[in-house]
Amino acid sequence: MSDLNRVTVLGAGVLGGQIAWHSAFKGKTVVVYDIAEDAIERARATHDGYSGIYLDQVGANEGDIAATRERLTYSTDLKAAAGEADLVIEAVPEVPDIKLAAYEKLADVLPAHSLIATNSSIFLPRDFAAATGRPDKFCALHFANMIWAMNVAEVMSHPDTSKETLTSVTEFAIEIGMRPIPVRKEQNGYVINTWFVPLLNAAQTLVTNGVATPEDVDRTFMLNGANFGPMGMFDFVGMKTAYDVLAYWGARSGDEQMNRNAAYIKERFLDRGALGVATGSGYYSYPDPTYKRADFLAVPDLAEVPGLVESMLPS
Structure with a gap:
């Protein structure tokens, strides 16, 4: 087991919302963080829609949906959202300056043991490793859209990522029902x-x-x-x-x-x-x-x- 049970998702957009809901559905305790209250409200509304999708397509029952909701919280306060996280999954917009700013703020509030994974679809983890303040605990974990059906997660390291981090993140991916795809060399665009x-x-x-x-x-x-x-x-x-x-x-x-x-x-x-x-x-x-x-x-x-x-x- 990965021991990555308390998860914070940075960014309440399309894929961030999917990662948060699916991780909670699979038993993780999840906080959805965004700087904008309207983004949080959109995520709540989208999660209401996912409940129907999971009932119809994933084989969930009403008890599963209720339990998923219990494991999900939402916040615009970064310290409250990430202060006890085992894993933070960054899913903010694909703009380098926005990502760097998010990592720099995150570094001030994270516990020492926390791992960080970027869901970036185009950038290399080495682009942001130094800004995290914990490059050995940082890698890429990139999900596909419609996560409930496209259950793949690409895992990519950078030169300073530790073996322990890769092990825990890969185990986490499996625990939430993903097929890990190891990216064997750093490449913009990963595989997908x-x-x-x-x-x-x-x-x-x-x-x-x-x-x-x-x-x-x-x-x-x-x-x-x-x-x-x-x-x-x-x-x-x-x-x-x-x-x-x-x-x-x-x-x-x-x-x-x-x-x-x-x-x-x-x-x-x-x-x-x-x-x-x-x-x-x-x-x-x-x-x-x-x-x-x-x-x-x-x-x-x-x-x-x-x-x-x-x-x-x-x-």
Whole structure:
């Protein structure tokens, strides 16, 4: 057993909220921390929704849900949230300065024994190790979205991570029902995002450049047997995270198309408060996105041909 039973999740966003709920469901005592009270309230509301998902898809019963709620608390006070933590999982926005500031504040309140793991989807643990004040007790533990179904957790060390830390964090991942994926060399993007980000960027390029509609991008993907496509994935990941990732790598690599894709997401979604599944609106509307409808992949009626042809003609 890992002895990592008191968990604090820094960041009440999409994945932070999922990690917190799932860890509590698996028996851990969890505090959800965020600097913003409205983010905490959104997490509470999202957790209400997860109760239904876990009843319907995970095999939970009402007693399990009640016990999960009992193990969950919420706070905007960092010392109160993390002062007794065995493990802190950082899931704040993918902006280096925000992460560094969070670690520096955390260092002042954590007990000496506490471990820290970053859920960053793009940055290396070595980027933040010194700021934690305990580099030997720090590594990456990256979860996939829809944690209840995509039960993988990537574990990545940096040069100063201790073997004991990696052992405890890997045991923790197993205890909460994850399949640990050891990342054998430090790499931006880990395993999942090394292929996932190019997929989303390619799909967004088709939409940004007017080559295809979001729905048709997803149809081409779903016809291979998937339950949803890349544009639906944007909604699950969350538009803020998607923007942060594309904007960061676009700027870092000088990729103008990626920069245009980030700008598209900002203008059409972030600036309008449409953050994806979390707000009920993104590329699709929730809880009834069109890609779940029986006719989404159906062969169209011949009467639709004129409209299809019109969409192909030069404007």
